[in-house]
Amino acid sequence: MIVNSSVLISAILLSFSRRLGVLAMGDISFTSTNNTISSKYSGIHSIAYVTTPTEDVAKKLAHGLISEKLAACINIVPKITSIYLWEGKVNEDNEAMMIIKTKTSKVDDLTHYIKKNHPYSVCEVISTKIDNGNEAYLKWVDESVP
Structure with a gap:
């Protein structure tokens, strides 16, 4: 060749x-x-997802999480449609979605806060670790969530 x-x-x-x-x-x-390029912050931060019955409930929870320094930033998506199986029945509801940026070490405390203050008997709190991203943003999360 x-x-x-x-x-x-x-x-x-x-x-x-x-x-x-x-x-x-x-x-x-x-x-x-x-x-792949991985930040020195890999795994130190997480994103948690929480659904709520209304945008107002999401805002109230978000203000509490920020005030308690359990999260640095929370985005609220005001209208999502959730289809799920509950007590043997398929349900379809309009909900709001919270996208919560925090430290991985705070996810348990964040989950406890949500469970204590959420109107659902079984509320969604799921999280995933952040592997990489804007290092300046992740540093800011560190400063916001001690």
Whole structure:
């Protein structure tokens, strides 16, 4: 197979410039597994999802979580449709969705707060760890949630 030398040189330079660009980004810690870049904050933060019967209930819970420093930021999606099986019956309800950014170490306390103050007998509180993202934002979450 004959390879055009200018194409080969271009590919090598492009690969080198990408690596150099990544290194110039600053004090981010990197892992090279599967070409993914992982922040030094990987796993320290979580996103929790909570559904509520109304936007007003979501706002009340959100204000409490922020005041108690259990979350840094909460987005409220005012109208979602939830279809679920409850007590042997398929239900369809309009709800609000809370998207809560917090520290992973606070998820248990956050869950306790939601369960204590939520009107549902069995409320949804699920979470997932954040593997990477805007490091400045994640640092701000750290400062907001001690």
